Amino acid sequence: MVPSTVDDNIAAVFVKPASADDMNAAHAVDDRLGERNQNPVGMSLWQLWKEDLATHENDLFMQGFWALAVHRLGNWRMGIRSRVLRAPFSILYKILYKFVEWTCGISLNYPVKVGRRVRIWHHGGMILGARSIGDDVHIRQNTTFGVARRGDHRSLKPVIEDRVDIGCGAVIVGAITIGHDSQIGANAVVLKDVPPWSVCVGVPAKVIKTLQPPVAATLVSPSAGELKVTTGETSLAPTAGGGQ
Numbered sequence: 001m002v003p004s005t006v007d008d009n010i011a012a013v014f015v016k017p018a019s020a021d022d023m024n025a026a027h028a029v030d031d032r033l034g035e036r037n038q039n040p041v042g043m044s045l046w047q048l049w050k051e052d053l054a055t056h057e058n059d060l061f062m063q064g065f066w067a068l069a070v071h072r073l074g075n076w077r078m079g080i081r082s083r084v085l086r087a088p089f090s091i092l093y094k095i096l097y098k099f100v101e102w103t104c105g106i107s108l109n110y111p112v113k114v115g116r117r118v119r120i121w122h123h124g125g126m127i128l129g130a131r132s133i134g135d136d137v138h139i140r141q142n143t144t145f146g147v148a149r150r151g152d153h154r155s156l157k158p159v160i161e162d163r164v165d166i167g168c169g170a171v172i173v174g175a176i177t178i179g180h181d182s183q184i185g186a187n188a189v190v191l192k193d194v195p196p197w198s199v200c201v202g203v204p205a206k207v208i209k210t211l212q213p214p215v216a217a218t219l220v221s222p223s224a225g226e227l228k229v230t231t232g233e234t235s236l237a238p239t240a241g242g243g244q
């Protein structure tokens with residue numbers, strides 16, 4: 001969580017974090033796609049902007065940051081219940097969305113659910129029509145996410161899970177899931193589900209290797225004889241009689 005600052009406090013007067021109610025409804029309920037604020041829960045618009053800027057090296061002129069900042073605004077305004085009060089923000093969003101599309105070549109429409117710390121490297125030729133993009137995903141230039149066939153329902157789009165790294169020119173289409181921690185090679189055309197921790201390349205894309213998750217360190221506490229398993233950021237203490 002980004003620490004609270006004076007700026008945050010000022011911004012909090014205008015900006016309300018997305019509530020859990022806003023977020024809980026299933027994204028796949030197509031008819032309501034885009035009818036709610038899908039920004040990450042518990043963060044104000046201001047906090048999201050600051051985090052997105054930090055993800056883009058605190059460079060205000062990075063086009064990826066602009067695309068995300070406008071996307072966050074597009075979602076935030078959906079948290080304003082009154083259509084009348086929302087209208088000026090909707091007009092502002094639509095103008096800024098077109099500005100980013102025309103000047104940066106990045107189409108990231110607000111109904112795409114986007115996680116935290118997503119990094120958009122470079123710009124140009126990016127049509128990012130996924131159902132959702134997870135936390136810490138990296139996306140490069142000339143990537144396309146969307147439906148696989150003309151006329152397909154707009155919900156038949158990919159889900160990109162957390163920490164996926166997508167090479168330039170990749171095309172990911174259809175109602176598929178790219179498993180977390182996977183790498184999609186430059187110019188791959190992905191048409192099928194990709195399991196987590198995969199490296200996937202080619203046309204059509206195939207999994208060429210499976211990555212090893214970070215090594216689990218097993219520690220035995222000398223005092224209690226208690227077993228602790230630590231994997232990356234998570235630390236799991238097994239219940240009595242348990243163990244891994």
Ligand SMILES: CC(C)(COP(=O)(O)OP(=O)(O)OC[C@H]1O[C@@H](n2cnc3c(N)ncnc32)[C@H](O)[C@@H]1OP(=O)(O)O)[C@@H](O)C(=O)NCCC(=O)NCCS
Binds near residue numbers: 201202
């Ligand atoms: C997919 C990727 C991450 C794989 O990297 P890696 O795990 O180091 O894989 P390797 O280089 O060992 O390649 C393994 C095999 O896949 C092939 N391969 C790698 N990337 C490929 C790609 N994008 N398309 C087709 N084949 C590819 C290699 O030729 C090699 O084939 P071989 O075993 O027959 O020799 C990397 O090649 C890639 O495409 N990165 C994208 C980088 C990018 O977009 N940069 C833009 C910066 S602006």
